[in-house]
Amino acid sequence: MGTILASVRGMTRRRIVEPGMIWALSRRTTRRHFILNPDEARQMEQAYWYCLGHAAQLHGVAVHAGCLMSTHSHEVITDVRGELSLFLQTFHRHLALCAKAIRGWPGEVFDKESTGAHELLTPETTIESLAYLIANPVEAMAVRYARDWPGAQTLPRDIGSRVVKVRRPPHYFDPTKPKWPEVIELPLQMPTALELDYGTELAQERIAQRVKEREHRAWQESKRTGISFVGPRRVLRQAHTKRARSYEVFGSLNPQFAAAGHRGAATEAVKRLRAFNAQYDEALAAWTSGKRTVLFPRGTWWMRVHHGARCGPAP
Incomplete structure (x- = not known):
């Protein structure tokens, strides 16, 4: 019993995981090294898409967009089967091992504390998150246009059309093991909510407009600060041992959901999370006292998968 309690307390913070949830994901390299930096041979880009596609197929994840920056990755996905945690474990593990082999990197690739995952609550939030992902190389002052990023990238027109x-x-x-196919095909699917609300073409246009707005703000910031864009050629020449120097607040917030200003959706999400945590706390207390028939709240992952706990609505 003590071992179980220790493992529960030692895991990452609680997260409601249910089928059909749409997530914005990110993962940062250890000490912000440029381990994932694009290269002329496009080896990191190849590794990224292969690992992402393999994990998505294995765990029933619909990928909408992906972008691999020098120090971190970004994805927007729908967790169709409710296997987010397994998907992240598979994807990040194989990408890290592949990056170590490509770079000859001796230590850890990813920062253990840096995994970001927040649920996207509304179609508008999804559009904003997709635009943020696509414009990230521009807002990081790496390239002037999102299309110029020389690594793994998604453009608005890709979503719902590119494979x-x-x-x-x-x-x-x-190559001798069948679990590693010679070729993987990864469709970049349009999120269902955007497809229903706008259709593919209009949704792509709305995303593209938000990307342009972000690009323009980045250009204005460049003029204001005098900081120039690195440019794709110089990006490719950056050493993977380099570290990001931009200021970052230690222990900055990692939200569990995003609502893009929709107060009603945010309020409901907060209520849901509080109710989930209250039922979880009560169930965990009963479990650790020996009551194995207790119900954990729907959306519980760790206790259900690792300890066989039952889940259901609050009594």
Whole structure:
């Protein structure tokens, strides 16, 4: 019993995980090293799409967009089967091992404390998150236009139309094992809510407009500060041992959901999370006292998967 309680307390913070939830994801490299920086041979781009596509197929995840920056990755996905935690574990583990092989990196690739995952509550929030992902290389002052990023990237027109076809990287993956197919195809799907509300073309246009707005703000910031864009050629020449120097507040917030200003959706999400935590606390107390028939709230992942706990609505 003590071992179970210790493992529960030692895990990452609670997260409601249910089928059909749409998530914005990110993961940062250890000490913000440029381990994931694009390269002329496009090896990191190949590894990224292969690992993402493999994990998505394995865990029933619909990928809407992905972008691999020098120090971090961004994805927007729908967790169709409710396997977010397993998906993240598979994706990040294989990407890290592949990056280590490509770079000859001796230590950890990802910062253990830096995984970001927040639920997108509304279609408008999804549009904003997709635009943020696409414009990230511009807002990071790497390139002037999102389309100029020389690494793995998604553009507005890709969402709902592009199928990424990627060959198995020569690093890390054993070609003799059938679990590593020679080619993986990863469709970048339009989120269902956007497809229903706008259709593919109009949704792409709305995302593209938000990307342009972000690009314009980045250009204005460049003029104001005198900081120039790095440019794609210089990006490719950056050493993977380099570290990001931009100021960052230690322990900055990692929200669990985003509502893009929709107060009603945010209020409901807060209520839901509070109710979830209250039922979870009560169930965990009963479990650790030996009551194995207690119901954990719907959306519980760790206790259900690792300890066989039952889940259901609050009594």
